[in-house]
Amino acid sequence: AGILSTHLHSDGESAEILAMYNPGTHANHWKEERYADFDEAPIGQMFMSQQMIDNAQLFPYMDGPAVFKKAVVKFPEVIMEALAKNGLTPADLDLLIPHQANLRIAQFVQQKLGLRDDQVYNNIQHYGNTTAASVPIALCEAWEKGLIKEKELICLAAFGSGFTWASALLRW
Incomplete structure (x- = not known):
């Protein structure tokens, strides 16, 4: 009796997009197949712009x-x-x-x-x-x-x- 096996998968790509970019330290493999669409913020943008608010981009969507x-x-x-x-x-x-x-x-x-x-x-x-x-x-x-x-x-x-x-x- 007990656990025979476990299998866990995730596209996890959004975590990669949230990472801090440093020259020469980051691959772009996150640009491959995606399981969801999202709006990509410019690198280094750490705030919600007025345009994003106007376009209702601050609300989750499925x-x-x-x-x-x-x-x-x-x-x-x-x-x-x-x-x-x-x-x-x-x-x-x-x-x-x-x-x-x-x-x-x-x-x-x-x-x-x-x-x-x-x-x-x-x-x-x-x-x-x-x-x-x-x-x-x-x-x-x-x-x-x-x-x-x-x-x-x-x-x-x-x-x-x-x-x-x-x-x-x-x-x-």
Whole structure:
């Protein structure tokens, strides 16, 4: 019993953009593929300009359809990565507990992996998106309902802010 493997990915590119530039010390690999669009401030600008205020550039924005398109690709990839690392397939899973951000994403992942309804636990329809707590809440709830038995294979999978995605395989 225990954790079989964990896999965490992130584009993390925005942290690179926030870095202090010193001549000869900084590569430009952050200009490669991006998972989100953003407005780049001129190097050294440490304030909010009037133009940025006028253009409402100080408010966060999420492109839901773009996030959906990436999530339905990255979610199955990171789950398959964990399974492959352990010589397993989706058929070996007793239960997948996905991040409870969007039921359509969870259903898409279920279909893509060929999982039955009883192999996927969702509770978003009861609580909505509980953000970072969604997987632990769903795991606890599934266990309390008796849906997890000793020695079963459980996959936890999530994606979140900064476009991170991760999975963990547990042998209960």
